[in-house]
Amino acid sequence: MNDIHTSTLxxxxxxxxxxxxxxxxxxxxxxxxxxxxxxxSNAIGRAALWSEILLRGAGAHDARAQADLxxxxxxxxxxxxxxxMFRIGASMLGERLADAIKPMAEMVLEPRFDAExxxxxxxxxxxxxxxxxxxPQHRAVLSARERHFAVPYNxxxxxxxxxxxxxxxxxxxxxxxxxxxxxxxxxxxxxxxxHERVRAQLNDALGSWLADGExxxxxxxxxxxxxxxxxxxxxxxxxxxxxxxxxxxxxxxxERLLTSVLSGGxxxxxxxxxxxxxxLCYSVSASYTAEKAFGSVSAYVGTTPERAQESLDVLHAELxxxxxxxxAVTAEEFERAxxxxxxxxxFAGESTSARAAAxxxxxxxxxxxxxxxxxxxxxDRVTLDRLNEYAQRRELGRLTVQTLGPAALxxxxxxxxA
Amino acid sequence: MNDIHTSTLxxxxxxxxxxxxxxxxxxxxxxxxxxxxxxxSNAIGRAALWSEILLRGAGAHDARAQADLxxxxxxxxxxxxxxxMFRIGASMLGERLADAIKPMAEMVLEPRFDAExxxxxxxxxxxxxxxxxxxPQHRAVLSARERHFAVPYNxxxxxxxxxxxxxxxxxxxxxxxxxxxxxxxxxxxxxxxxHERVRAQLNDALGSWLADGExxxxxxxxxxxxxxxxxxxxxxxxxxxxxxxxxxxxxxxxERLLTSVLSGGxxxxxxxxxxxxxxLCYSVSASYTAEKAFGSVSAYVGTTPERAQESLDVLHAELxxxxxxxxAVTAEEFERAxxxxxxxxxFAGESTSARAAAxxxxxxxxxxxxxxxxxxxxxDRVTLDRLNEYAQRRELGRLTVQTLGPAALxxxxxxxxA
Numbered sequence: 001m002n003d004i005h006t007s008t009l010x011x012x013x014x015x016x017x018x019x020x021x022x023x024x025x026x027x028x029x030x031x032x033x034x035x036x037x038x039x040x041s042n043a044i045g046r047a048a049l050w051s052e053i054l055l056r057g058a059g060a061h062d063a064r065a066q067a068d069l070x071x072x073x074x075x076x077x078x079x080x081x082x083x084x085m086f087r088i089g090a091s092m093l094g095e096r097l098a099d100a101i102k103p104m105a106e107m108v109l110e111p112r113f114d115a116e117x118x119x120x121x122x123x124x125x126x127x128x129x130x131x132x133x134x135x136p137q138h139r140a141v142l143s144a145r146e147r148h149f150a151v152p153y154n155x156x157x158x159x160x161x162x163x164x165x166x167x168x169x170x171x172x173x174x175x176x177x178x179x180x181x182x183x184x185x186x187x188x189x190x191x192x193x194x195h196e197r198v199r200a201q202l203n204d205a206l207g208s209w210l211a212d213g214e215x216x217x218x219x220x221x222x223x224x225x226x227x228x229x230x231x232x233x234x235x236x237x238x239x240x241x242x243x244x245x246x247x248x249x250x251x252x253x254x255e256r257l258l259t260s261v262l263s264g265g266x267x268x269x270x271x272x273x274x275x276x277x278x279x280l281c282y283s284v285s286a287s288y289t290a291e292k293a294f295g296s297v298s299a300y301v302g303t304t305p306e307r308a309q310e311s312l313d314v315l316h317a318e319l320x321x322x323x324x325x326x327x328a329v330t331a332e333e334f335e336r337a338x339x340x341x342x343x344x345x346x347f348a349g350e351s352t353s354a355r356a357a358a359x360x361x362x363x364x365x366x367x368x369x370x371x372x373x374x375x376x377x378x379x380d381r382v383t384l385d386r387l388n389e390y391a392q393r394r395e396l397g398r399l400t401v402q403t404l405g406p407a408a409l410x411x412x413x414x415x416x417x418a
Numbered sequence: 419m420n421d422i423h424t425s426t427l428x429x430x431x432x433x434x435x436x437x438x439x440x441x442x443x444x445x446x447x448x449x450x451x452x453x454x455x456x457x458x459s460n461a462i463g464r465a466a467l468w469s470e471i472l473l474r475g476a477g478a479h480d481a482r483a484q485a486d487l488x489x490x491x492x493x494x495x496x497x498x499x500x501x502x503m504f505r506i507g508a509s510m511l512g513e514r515l516a517d518a519i520k521p522m523a524e525m526v527l528e529p530r531f532d533a534e535x536x537x538x539x540x541x542x543x544x545x546x547x548x549x550x551x552x553x554p555q556h557r558a559v560l561s562a563r564e565r566h567f568a569v570p571y572n573x574x575x576x577x578x579x580x581x582x583x584x585x586x587x588x589x590x591x592x593x594x595x596x597x598x599x600x601x602x603x604x605x606x607x608x609x610x611x612x613h614e615r616v617r618a619q620l621n622d623a624l625g626s627w628l629a630d631g632e633x634x635x636x637x638x639x640x641x642x643x644x645x646x647x648x649x650x651x652x653x654x655x656x657x658x659x660x661x662x663x664x665x666x667x668x669x670x671x672x673e674r675l676l677t678s679v680l681s682g683g684x685x686x687x688x689x690x691x692x693x694x695x696x697x698l699c700y701s702v703s704a705s706y707t708a709e710k711a712f713g714s715v716s717a718y719v720g721t722t723p724e725r726a727q728e729s730l731d732v733l734h735a736e737l738x739x740x741x742x743x744x745x746a747v748t749a750e751e752f753e754r755a756x757x758x759x760x761x762x763x764x765f766a767g768e769s770t771s772a773r774a775a776a777x778x779x780x781x782x783x784x785x786x787x788x789x790x791x792x793x794x795x796x797x798d799r800v801t802l803d804r805l806n807e808y809a810q811r812r813e814l815g816r817l818t819v820q821t822l823g824p825a826a827l828x829x830x831x832x833x834x835x836a
Contacts, residue, residue, distance in 0.1 A: 022440020023768050024764045025761075064690065067683065072757060074761030074762075076683065076761070120693075128700065134552070136552060265488070266495075267482065279541045304548065343494070
């Protein structure tokens with residue numbers, strides 16, 4: 001596994017570089033504490049607009065000239081407004097990274113917010129919101145999220161049409177210049193790179209970076225419980241969300257193993273119990289997401305309306321059963337889950353863009369970058385007893401159950417209607 | 419770039435192995451001349467059923483035991499019925515490949531077709547067909563395909579509900595044992611592997627493989643032209659398909675460059691003309707697919723019903739304009755397209771599963787595996803004059819234009835209603 005070089009840039013941002021032998025590509029991932037949870041309560045959708053506007057002109061380059069510049073470098077850019085962190089990323093040949101750093105820094109320091117760019121971004125936001133109507137699975141996920149997490153961590157990321165319409169260019173630009181701060185910013189770089197050279201280039205490009213940053217003001221406890229949304233589609237969408245360890249918690253490795261036992265392959269419990277034995281559904285899965293201060297597991301079943309009630313019942317039963325003595329993880333399941341996670345570690349380690357994003361995310365969430373070897377060691381130290389002890393003591397918290405389809409379902413015992 | 423070792427196995431199948439330095443993962447991709455174009459005309463959906471059934475038991479292992487076995491190896495399997503080739507693939511650590519080869523060979527030689535596995539596969543097929551109703555973009559793509567290509571290359575891949583219901587276990591098993599032949603079969607392996615050892619292991623595991631194989635009987639010329647499908651969704655889906663070089667053709671590299679000029683990045687023509695300048699759509703793209711005997715470019719716009727007509731007009735105009743003297747590719751566009759394709763080559767070369775699939779596909783389509791270096795050299799030899807000469811002489815053939823949404827559109831001049 002590779003070494004990771006972490007340092008603080010002159011501007012105050014944290015840099016982590018993981019040189020990878022034998023590759024020619026390089027990836028850079030810049031995280032800012034400017035995700036959609038930072039949107040002002042009367043400007044929900046601000047980060048979504050930024051994610052399009054930043055790709056449309058900075059410094060001396062208007063949208064077209066900037067696109068030409070990155071395409072000439074063979075660099076593919078992306079920009080996403082996450083829940084907490086706003087991410088700007090790019091992949092290219094390692095030998096081109098030096099030429100890409102300055103224009104990437106300009107995207108942060110001198111975005112132009114040209115009128116045409118702002119209007120294009122606004123139009124795209126409206127259309128993205130509109131197209132949700134045709135995507136029942138995604139709508140169910142967003143409804144579950146809205147009721148499971150506290151404000152403002154519960155936002156869809158798409159924003160609200162009225163707010164998007166009301167934001168002026170100045171609002172958007174001033175907000176960005178205030179929010180995009182080197183404090184809390186993290187830059188991850190991985191691949192065919194020299195860590196000292198990258199550091200010097202970034203110090204050069206970001207030397208003048210100064211901004212206060214913004215704060216998130218958490219709201220009241222979320223409602224959770226059961227809710228149904230009527231929809232005339234031909235499928236029933238079912239989501240269950242429960243609490244899970246935050247990212248820096250010692251139990252994180254254990255939760256990842258449990259999620260893998262439930263949903264890590266064709267021998268996993270959800271696949272065999274919900275899909276194979278009972279033929280209940282087309283698609284079933286569970287995934288674990290860990291933020292800095294909280295975590296969650298979200299389980300999903302997509303099925304026919306006729307099978308929806310039984311699918312919900314079996315899904316809920318499996319999520320609970322793994323925490324009981326009768327449903328304890330077996331030695332076989334444990335080994336399969338561990339082997340699967342280790343294999344996926346190796347696959348991830350061979351992708352420069354996955355590594356750049358991972359080390360930057362680590363620093364943003366837990367304050368330091370984890371090597372792949374560190375997680376492999378953590379997995380090796382887990383015993384079956386420790387895993388089952390965790391499964392039986394962990395608290396799922398108040399569940400959120402969301403259904404979307406032609407008819408409401410009977411929620412699991414103990415889950416109240418919201 | 420890496421060497422590729424091609425040889426013929428004792429059973430007659432072709433093997434191509436690309437060892438990649440510096441990686442720990444390995445991938446294997448097995449292609450059989452058993453894709454959905456080989457489905458008998460009264461059993462459309464046979465290959466789709468196979469793709470689920472093969473993952474559910476072979477040799478001494480029933481579905482559950484087989485899933486356990488691969489999960490214990492940390493191997494992730496997949497199986498897809500393509501148009502021409504049926505693909506079985508797996509990724510794992512290189513050190514586990516030896517243990518995965520025999521069970522993979524059993525999936526081909528001794529699939530069990532257990533009653534429960536067959537019924538599960540059937541249920542999944544029904545649900546997949548049903549869920550298409552909620553996916554207007556994909557339905558538009560399938561409708562365009564159905565009218566653009568000759569029977570049986572025009573199939574959706576999902577199969578027909580009545581045919582799926584009518585196929586017996588024996589039909590399915592006998593069909594597989596006849597169709598899955600070493601003749602025309604190709605195995606691609608890439609990553610942390612030793613090519614001579616892999617060859618010996620495959621000869622060992624596949625020594626008894628014998629089957630006649632089946633033939634495709636091509637049907638009449640396809641209708642093409644314009645057709646509209648009414649749909650009450652909130653978006654308009656627009657597809658244009660035209661002819662393009664087959665895979666082994668010298669012009670393939672030129673078509674890839676043209677597609678990249680049209681759709682290769684944020685400075686590409688479709689992105690700037692359709693999405694940015696006119697704000698016409700949410701999503702626009704074009705992609706080039708090359709089979710052994712024919713090729714096609716499929717262009718897509720997803721937009722609002724109000725903007726649908728103008729989007730179709732502009733999309734069509736851009737597809738035609740690149741082949742005119744006024745719309746010739748510029749030197750800048752050419753360099754950007756070439757740089758972009760070369761960067762993506764490097765990214766693809768760092769993925770073992772992409773390489774295993776690519777070298778196997780090469781042999782199936784053009785009879786030999788191409789190294790990444792070969793394509794890079796081909797790109798280097800292209801001149802702007804040669805590219806524009808091609809753009810102006812190429813024939814798009816009779817176009818297929820498909821729309822799906824609340825209202826029919828006016829087709830481009832020269833495109834007749836089907």
